[in-house]
Structure formats: C-alpha cells, structure tokens
Amino acid sequence: MSGTSAQAPGAGADKAGPPTLRGLLLTSSYVRLLVLCVLVGVPVALAAFFFVSLQHVLQHWVWHTLPEDLGYGRAPWWWPLPALLLAGLILAPVITRLPGGGGHLPVLGIGGPPLGPSALPGVALAALATLPLGVVLGPEAPLMALGSGLALLAVRSAKRTAEPQSALILATAGSTTAISTILGGPVVAVLLVIEAAGLGGPQLVALVLPCLIASGVGGLVFTGFGSWTGLSIGALRLPEVPPDANPDAGDFLWGIPMAVLIALIITMGRRLGRLTAGWTGRQTAVRTVLCAFAVGVCIAAYALITGRSPEEAALSGQATIADLAAHPHAWSVGALVALVACKGLAWGISLGALRGGPIFPALMLGSAVGIACSGLPGLGTTAGFTIGTATATAAVTGLPVSSAVLTVLLMGSDAHSQMPLIVLGVVVALIVRELATRPEAASQPPIGHE
Numbered sequence: 001m002s003g004t005s006a007q008a009p010g011a012g013a014d015k016a017g018p019p020t021l022r023g024l025l026l027t028s029s030y031v032r033l034l035v036l037c038v039l040v041g042v043p044v045a046l047a048a049f050f051f052v053s054l055q056h057v058l059q060h061w062v063w064h065t066l067p068e069d070l071g072y073g074r075a076p077w078w079w080p081l082p083a084l085l086l087a088g089l090i091l092a093p094v095i096t097r098l099p100g101g102g103g104h105l106p107v108l109g110i111g112g113p114p115l116g117p118s119a120l121p122g123v124a125l126a127a128l129a130t131l132p133l134g135v136v137l138g139p140e141a142p143l144m145a146l147g148s149g150l151a152l153l154a155v156r157s158a159k160r161t162a163e164p165q166s167a168l169i170l171a172t173a174g175s176t177t178a179i180s181t182i183l184g185g186p187v188v189a190v191l192l193v194i195e196a197a198g199l200g201g202p203q204l205v206a207l208v209l210p211c212l213i214a215s216g217v218g219g220l221v222f223t224g225f226g227s228w229t230g231l232s233i234g235a236l237r238l239p240e241v242p243p244d245a246n247p248d249a250g251d252f253l254w255g256i257p258m259a260v261l262i263a264l265i266i267t268m269g270r271r272l273g274r275l276t277a278g279w280t281g282r283q284t285a286v287r288t289v290l291c292a293f294a295v296g297v298c299i300a301a302y303a304l305i306t307g308r309s310p311e312e313a314a315l316s317g318q319a320t321i322a323d324l325a326a327h328p329h330a331w332s333v334g335a336l337v338a339l340v341a342c343k344g345l346a347w348g349i350s351l352g353a354l355r356g357g358p359i360f361p362a363l364m365l366g367s368a369v370g371i372a373c374s375g376l377p378g379l380g381t382t383a384g385f386t387i388g389t390a391t392a393t394a395a396v397t398g399l400p401v402s403s404a405v406l407t408v409l410l411m412g413s414d415a416h417s418q419m420p421l422i423v424l425g426v427v428v429a430l431i432v433r434e435l436a437t438r439p440e441a442a443s444q445p446p447i448g449h450e
Contacts, residue, residue, distance in 0.1 A: 034210060063315075075311055101122065252424065272348030
C-alpha cells in the first residue's frame with residue numbers, strides 16, 4: 001500500500017484552515033467520487049472473483065488432479081522440483097520484459113504505488129501461472145495490483161479527467177475491493193489502508209469511505225457469484241479452530257518467549273528476502289529461475305524428511321493453516337519443525353525473487369510454531385495457535401490493529417476469550433521487529449509502507 005497520504009478532492013488546507021468533515025463530505029466532487037467507487041467496485045470484484053477462482057482451480061489441478069491422473073495417490077516428494085522450475089521459467093521473462101515486472105517485489109510490501117493498466121497482463125500472468133505451481137507466496141499483492149489497475153483503467157475508459165488525488169483514492173479503493181474478501185471482509189482491508197497510509201482527521205474519513213463502499217459492494221458480488229457458480233476462492237477462513245480454553249498464567253508465561261521466537265523467524269525470512277532481492281538485481285532472468293528451483297528444493301526436502309505431502313510446504317499455506325486449526329495434533333513436533341524450517345527458507349527466497357503476497361505464508365509459519373510449542377507444560381493448543389497467528393501477522397505487516405482484527409476474525413467464536421493473547425502477540429512482534437531490523441533495512445519501506 002502506498003505510504004503517500006491520499007487526500008480527497010478539496011481536502012487540502014487553505015488560508016481559512018483545514019476543511020471540516022462536513023464540508024469535505026458534502027462537496028460535489030467527493031460525492032461523485034463515492035458514486036464512481038460503487039460503479040468501479042462491481043467490475044473489480046467480478047474480476048477478482050474469477051481471478052482467485054481460476055487460481056484455486058489451477059492449484060487443485062497441479063497438486064491433486066494431475067498427480068492422481070499419473071497414478072500417484074498424492075503429489076510425490078519430487079513434484080515441486082519440475083513445478084517450481086517451470087514457475088521460474090515462466091516468471092523470468094515476465095519480470096524482465098513486461099511492463100510492471102509482474103508486480104511489486106514481495107519483500108517490499110503487499111502494495112506499493114498503484115500500477116497502471118499496462119502492468120495488468122504481467123501481474124495476471126505472473127500470479128496465475130506461478131502461484132498454483134507452488135510459489136510460497138499469497139494472492140493478496142496481485143489482487144491489490146489488479147484492483148488498482150482496473151480502477152484506473154475504468155476511469156481512463158470513461159474518459160474522465162480525474163485529478164491526481166481522486167485517481168489515487170480510486171486506485172486505493174480498487175485495491176481494497178479486490179483484497180477484502182480473502183481477508184475476511186471490508187473491515188480488515190480498510191484497516192490496512194488506514195494504518196499503511198498513516199492518515200488522520202477528515203483526510204482519514206475521506207479515504208476510508210470510498211474504500212468501504214467499494215469493498216462492501218465487492219463483498220456482495222463475491223458472495224452472490226460464489227453461491228451462483230459454486231466456485232471456490234480459497235478465502236482465508238478457518239472452518240474449525242482448536243477447542244476454546246480461557247488463557248491462564250502458563251499461556252502468558254510461555255507466550256512471551258514463543259512470540260519472540262516467531263517474530264525472529266519472520267524477521268529472518270524478511271532479511272533473507274532482502275538479500276535475495278539484492279542478488280537477483282543482476283542477471284535477473286537466470287537468477288529468478290535459480291531461486292524458483294531453490295524454493296522447489298526446500299519443499300521437496302520437507303516431503304523427504306517427513307514423508308508427508310509436499311503441498312503442505314508449498315503455496316500460500318491457506319489450506320495448511322485450516323488443517324492445523326482443525327487437527328492440531330495430526331503433525332508431530334518434528335514434522336512441524338521441518339515445516340517451519342523448509343517453508344521458512346522457501347518463503348524468504350520467494351520474497352526476494354518471485355511475485356505474490358507475503359502475509360499468508362507468514363501466518364502459516366506462526367500457527368505452525370504455535371502448535372509445535374503447545375505441548376509445553378502449561379501452554380494450551382488454542383493459546384499457542386492464537387499467539388502464533390497474531391505474532392506472525394504483526395511481524396510481517398508492522399500494522400498492529402489490522403493484525404489484531406485479522407486474528408480475531410480467524411479465531412471466530414474463540415476470539416473473545418483470546419483477546420489478551422492476541423494483544424500480547426502483536427505487541428511483542430512489533431517490539432522484536434524493530435529491535436531485530438538492521439538500520440539499513442529500517443531506512444527502506446517496510447511491509448505496507450512503500
């Protein structure tokens with residue numbers, strides 16, 4: 001998300017002082033902007049729906065249908081090697097030759113400056129052709145780029161001469177519409193906008209209302225088309241969560257060092273991503289392919305070490321998070337440690353060389369560490385899972401309120417009793433993130449603040 005403050009038309013201060021909220025909301029230009037956001041929200045939501053549905057279908061074909069057609073009960077351990085090699089071969093020319101380079105570099109954040117319509121083919125190709133093959137990144141960043149690009153395209157197609165501030169708000173609203181459903185609804189997506197932009201006063205409301213109204217319309221479109229078509233978008237939700245249990249002293253005592261460990265793991269992954277990004281700055285095409293293949297090696301290593309499906313360490317981790325929540329004791333501690341090590345390395349490499357979003361794999365890493373630590377005396381399974389997800393989200397985004405709300409939505413009915421642990425994980429993550437970030441990295445745009 002852009003760190004530049006997007007102001008509504010007429011929101012700038014004049015000689016009479018800053019505008020009042022009433023005066024801002026009742027301007028004709030702002031009312032027209034809200035109407036335009038409603039109109040743009042529908043096609044953006046439709047495009048995002050079919051985009052994510054197609055990705056989900058391709059992912060199922062690569063990791064389930066095709067192995068079964070070849071006579072395997074599940075994807076064999078070596079499956080990620082050719083899959084990720086193919087992903088690298090597809091992605092390399094997209095990054096080096098197409099406008100927009102296939103989207104923003106994941107280690108720099110989930111958004112960045114809005115991409116123009118000319119970058120849309122590269123973003124769509126990079127996401128649809130590589131994420132289903134096992135790239136350890138999520139769909140959130142491509143969705144945001146898709147939403148902003150389509151919103152700007154709609155303005156251009158309508159031959160509207162929107163002023164720069166209006167175009168920026170419209171692009172942000174398009175991004176919010178596209179990402180809102182996979183994050184559990186408009187509220188989390190808009191909170192990301194608020195915290196990432198760092199706005200306040202009337203300018204805050206001026207930006208939030210277009211995002212809310214566009215993403216709200218988008219949510220209706222997603223819900224209606226999901227019921228009508230029967231297609232799945234693989235949204236981040238947990239059908240089951242670990243059995244509820246009220247936190248006690250043991251949960252808090254173990255929760256602090258566990259949160260520190262998770263935050264350090266996420267920080268190390270981001271640091272590996274920055275190193276990888278620097279390495280791929282030269283001979284980009286060749287080194288992109290090498291990095292994609294290295295990701296495949298990490299995933300195959302997990303399958304060899306544990307004897308489990310390589311799919312668990314591949315992809316964004318959305319399905320694995322749901323499995324961990326529903327069956328937290330189906331993994332041995334050794335398998336969870338191998339999962340965190342192998343997927344963590346693959347995620348770090350992906351952050352610096354491939355294309356996608358950084359949040360979902362970090363969530364899975366945090367939940368896996370939480371479940372692995374839940375066998376400690378005095379630490380419950382629910383507490384471990386809760387602290388793990390909250391800490392990982394805050395550590396990768398640096399956005400405390402958005403991270404807490406996303407964890408609340410994930411935990412569902414268990415969230416009320418787990419709120420103290422959610423706050424604990426978020427606070428510890430932000431402190432460790434700042435302390436563990438090198439000065440030269442701190443001067444670069446963090447996640448969500450390009």
